[in-house]
Amino acid sequence: MGIMEEREERTKWFMHDRFGMFIHWGLYAIPGRGEWVQSDEEIPQDQYTCYFDEWNPSRYDAAEWARLAKRAGMKYAVLTTKHHEGFCLWDSRLTDFKSTNTACGRDLVREFVDAFRAEGLKIGFYYSLLDWHHPDYPAYGDMYHPDRNHLQYKGKSHDFSKYLDYMHGQVRELLTMYGKIDLLWFDFSYEGHKGSDWRGEELLHMVRSLQPEIIVNGRLEANGEDYGSVMSDEPDLYSGDFACPEMIIPPCGLRTPSGRAIPWEACFTLNNNWGYAPNDKHYKSASQIIKKLVECTSKNGNMIVNVSPNAKGEIPEKQAGILEQVGSWMKKNAESIYGCGMSAFEKPEWGRYTQNGNRLYAHITEESIGAVALPGVKGKVKRARRLSDGFEMLMLTPWVAKEFPDCEFMNYSTPECFSFTVDEKTDEVIELILKE
Numbered sequence: 001m002g003i004m005e006e007r008e009e010r011t012k013w014f015m016h017d018r019f020g021m022f023i024h025w026g027l028y029a030i031p032g033r034g035e036w037v038q039s040d041e042e043i044p045q046d047q048y049t050c051y052f053d054e055w056n057p058s059r060y061d062a063a064e065w066a067r068l069a070k071r072a073g074m075k076y077a078v079l080t081t082k083h084h085e086g087f088c089l090w091d092s093r094l095t096d097f098k099s100t101n102t103a104c105g106r107d108l109v110r111e112f113v114d115a116f117r118a119e120g121l122k123i124g125f126y127y128s129l130l131d132w133h134h135p136d137y138p139a140y141g142d143m144y145h146p147d148r149n150h151l152q153y154k155g156k157s158h159d160f161s162k163y164l165d166y167m168h169g170q171v172r173e174l175l176t177m178y179g180k181i182d183l184l185w186f187d188f189s190y191e192g193h194k195g196s197d198w199r200g201e202e203l204l205h206m207v208r209s210l211q212p213e214i215i216v217n218g219r220l221e222a223n224g225e226d227y228g229s230v231m232s233d234e235p236d237l238y239s240g241d242f243a244c245p246e247m248i249i250p251p252c253g254l255r256t257p258s259g260r261a262i263p264w265e266a267c268f269t270l271n272n273n274w275g276y277a278p279n280d281k282h283y284k285s286a287s288q289i290i291k292k293l294v295e296c297t298s299k300n301g302n303m304i305v306n307v308s309p310n311a312k313g314e315i316p317e318k319q320a321g322i323l324e325q326v327g328s329w330m331k332k333n334a335e336s337i338y339g340c341g342m343s344a345f346e347k348p349e350w351g352r353y354t355q356n357g358n359r360l361y362a363h364i365t366e367e368s369i370g371a372v373a374l375p376g377v378k379g380k381v382k383r384a385r386r387l388s389d390g391f392e393m394l395m396l397t398p399w400v401a402k403e404f405p406d407c408e409f410m411n412y413s414t415p416e417c418f419s420f421t422v423d424e425k426t427d428e429v430i431e432l433i434l435k436e
Contacts, residue, residue, distance in 0.1 A: 002234065003234050003235060004234060004235070004256075004260065007235070007241050007263070010213060010214075010215050010241055011215055011241050011242060011263040013122065013182070014076075014183070014215055014241075014242065014263060014265075014302065015261075015263055015300070015302070015341070016338060016339050017075035017076060017122070017302070017338065018075070018293070018296070018297055018302050018303065018337050018338060018340070019072075019073055019074050019075055019293055019302065019303055019304075019305075019330075019337060020074050020075060020076040020077060020078065020124070020265070020302065020303075020304040020305075021069040021072070021074045021076075021077040021078070021304065021305060021306075021307060022077075022078050022126075022267060022274075022304045022305060022306035022307070023065070023077060023078065023079045023080065023112075023306070023307055023308075023309065024080050024083070024126075024274040024275050024276075024306055024307075024308050025079070025080055025089070025108075025275075025276075025308070025309045026080060026082075026083045026085055026087050026089070026275070027048070027051040027052060027055060027085055027087045028051075028083070028085060028275045028276070029275060029276040029308070029309060029310050029311040030051045030054065030055070030311045031051065032275075032276050032277055032278050032279070032310070032311075033277060033279075034273040034274065034275045034277050034280075035080075035083055035084070035085075035273070035274045035275030036084070036275075037275070038084075038085055038132060038146045039084065039132070039144050039145070039146050041146075042146050042147070042148070042149060042150070043146055044146065044147060044150065045132070045133060045146070045147070048085070048146070052087065052097065052102060053102075054103070055087075055099065055102040055103065055104055055311070056102060056103040056104045057104055057108070057309075057311060057312055057313030058104075058312060058313065059312040059313045059314050060104075060106075060108065060111070060309070060312070060313025060314075061313070062108075062111040062112045062114070062115035062116070063115040063118070064315075065077075065112075065115065065116075065307075065309075065315060066115040066116045066118065066119040066121060067119060068315065068320055068323055068324075069116070069119070069121060069323075070119045070120070070121060071323070071324060071327040072323040072324070072326050072327040072330065073326065073327050073330025073331070073334055073337070074121065074305075075121060075122060075338070076121055076122035076123070076124055076182060076183060077112075077116050077121055077122075077123070077124060078124030078125065078126050078183060078185050078304065079109065079112050079124070079125060079126060080126040080128075081109050081125050081126060081127055081174055082126075082127055082128050082131070082170070083126075083128050083275075084128045084130040084131070084132055084144070085132055085133060086128075086131040086132055086133025086134055087099075087133065088170070089107075089108040089109050089112075090107050090108065090109035090110065090173070090174070090177070091107045091110075092170055092173055093173065094166055094169050094170055094173070095133075095134075095166075095170075097133050109125075109174075109178065110177075110178065113178045113179070122182040122183065123178070123180075123181050123182050123183070124181070124182060124183030124184070124185055125174050125181055125183070125184055125185065126185040126186075126187060127170070127171060127174065127184065127185070127186060127187070128186075128187050128188075129167065129186055129187065129188065129189065129193070129198055129219075129220070130144065130187075130188070130193075131163065131166075131167070132144075132145055132146055132147075134163050134166060135158065136158045136159045136160060136161075136162040136163040136166070137158065137160070137163050138158060138160065139153045139156065139158070140153040140154045140155075140156060141154075143190055143191065144190070164198065164199050167198070168199065168202070168203055168206065171184075171203065171206070171207065172206060172210065175207060175210040175211050175214070176210060180211065180213070181211055181214055182213075182214060182215070183214065183215050183216075183217075184207060184211075184214055184215070184216045184217070185217050185219075185244070186216065186217060186219045186220055186240075187219050188219045188222070188223040188224065189219055189220055189221055189222055189223060190223055194220070194221050194222070194238075195220055195221045195237075195238045198220060200220045200221075200237070200238050201237060203220070204216065204220070204237065204238075215240075215241040215242060215263075216240040216241055217240045217241070217242055217243075217244045217265075218238065218239045218240035218241075218242065218243050218244065219240075219244065220238040220240065221236065221238035221239065224244055224245060224246040224267075241263060242262075242263035242264055242265055242302075243262060243263070243264040243265070244264065244265050244266075244267055245264065245265075245266050245267075246266075246267050247266075247267070247268060247269070248266065249266050249292065249295055249296060249299065249301070250264065250266075250299065250301070252299065253299030253300045253301060253342060254300075254301070255300075261300045261341070261342075263302075264300075264301045264302065265301065265302035265303065265304055266292070266296050266301060266302070266303050266304070267303075267304045267305075267306065268284070268289075268292065268303065268304070268305050268306065269305075269306045269308075270283055270284055270289075270305060270306060270307065270308075270318075270319050270322060271283050271284070271308075273308065274306055274308060275308050276308040276309065276310050276311070276316070277308065278310070278316070283318060283319075283322065284322070285322070286322045286323075286325030286326050286329075286426070287426040287427075289305060289322065289326050290326055290329050290426045290427055291365060291426065291427060293326075293337060294336075294337070294351075294352055294354065294363050294365075294427060295352060297336075297337050297340050297341065297354045298341075298342060298343065298347070298352040298353060298354050298363075299342060300341045300342045305323075307319050307320075307323070329426060329427070332387065332388040332389075333387050333388060333427070333429045335356075335359075335361075335387060335431070336354050336361035336363065336387060336429045336431070337354070339356045340354040340355060340356045340361065341354065341355065341356070342354075342355070343355040343360060344376075345360070345375065345376035345377060346375050346376050348362070348373070348374065348375050349366075349373075350364050350365065350366045350367075350368055350372060350373075351363040351364045351365040351366060351427065352365070358433060358434040358435075358436060359431060359432070359433060359434070360377065360431075360432040360433075360434055361387065361429050361430070361431055361432070362374065362429065362430040362431075362432060363427045363428075363429055364427065364428045364429070364430065365426070365427050368419070369419050370398060370400075370411070370416075370417050370418065370419055371396065371397070371398050371401065371409040371410060371411040371416050371417065372409065372410050372411065372430075373401075373404070373407050373408075373409055374407065374408040374409065374410060374432070375406075375407055377408050377432065377434070378405070378406050378407060378408045379408070379435075380408075380434050380435055381395055381408055381410075381432050381433070381434060381435070382433045382434060382435045383432075383433050384410050384430055384431070384432050384433075385430070385431050385433075386428065386429070386430055386431075387429040387430065387431045388428070388429065393410045393411070393412065393430055394410060394411050394412070394413065394414065394416070395408065395409070395410050396409060396410070396411055396414065396416035397409045397416065398411075398415075398416045398417035399417065400417055410430070
């Protein structure tokens with residue numbers, strides 16, 4: 001079995017499930033200015049440790065998070081076990097900079113794993129390849145380190161190989177302490193820190209030996225902007241199992257030169273920050289999230305949406321409310337997402353198609369005047385029903401549309417040329433059963 005075939009086998013569940021929850025949580029929730037606050041504001045380590053001293057998320061209830069994810073229709077979740085700041089949410093034996101050494105005294109990763117597994121959700125770990133806390137990670141002159149411009153660190157010696165031993169050791173811990181892990185989300189690579197610089201071949205060999213079925217993203221070689229580089233039929237070792245474009249949906253999805261689908265996952269924030277930022281009020285609506293999930297599915301891709309818990313361990317009410325609304329839609333329309341992918345038919349002007357075998361799902365996001373035109377399916381529709389309630393749609397061609405012989409039409413009632421008032425909806429899904 002070749003690399004591509006192995007990847008297709010590993011990612012079957014991933015490409016079926018389509019929708020996941022990302023969770024960015026760490027010490028940066030206390031200042032509440034995003035997960036990059038230490039780097040953006042060049043906060044020295046001796047100042048940043050004040051957040052470690054006060055970390056105590058007393059309201060953290062992983063079971064509540066898991067129930068929210070399940071109600072939203074999400075099938076897997078990825079938690080930041082360690083972000084760039086270096087703070088670990090588990091009881092690592094390799095550092096004192098961890099949650100079990102704070103006032104909280106808890107293995108927060110363990111609680112996450114147990115709670116999400118109990119809800120039947122697959123488990124993913126985010127792990128930052130960077131570490132601004134570790135003494136052997138390059139500081140002065142680095143592109144991103146908080147101490148990059150602090151002259152007192154100029155000329156400070158460090159042994160990067162010691163950091164790599166530490167990093168590999170922590171990945172080993174995460175993959176041996178919590179049972180089966182379904183997904184590993186590395187973040188991220190940059191100039192001078194790519195692929196072999198991380199001892200990446202050794203790292204991936206260890207990952208596969210410990211968790212043979214795990215899927216790994218492609219950020220051992222890039223920062224997410226190079227997702228197009230995995231488009232060869234035999235991907236590079238560091239390309240991983242899936243591409244992860246950030247805050248963008250590939251215009252035409254991702255395929256190899258020979259046309260084989262490449263697994264990919266678009267990752268999005270709910271406002272404009274990954275980490276908790278209460279002053280960032282620019283939220284995406286539930287309608288927007290639903291439409292983007294449909295768009296990703298229609299292009300053979302996944303979507304993972306981020307929540308950013310606060311320092312007390314609570315997912316903000318605004319974020320939870322958006323996901324509850326998404327879940328209300330998913331409860332009635334999930335069949336048009338799970339197991340679905342790109343349709344064999346051209347994109348209609350009123351929305352999008354997704355497809356699973358002989359079930360074609362018409363996602364109507366723009367209400368039609370008169371009958372709804374169905375491009376590409378003339379003579380192929382056996383029956384049409386609204387997915388949310390099973391309501392019959394009528395396959396009728398208006399007399400005014402006789403000159404469009406290649407297009408099928410459907411409407412909510414008769415006369416077929418009339419417009420009918422329907423409730424305003426984000427996306428009304430019609431299930432078209434195609435003739436065998």
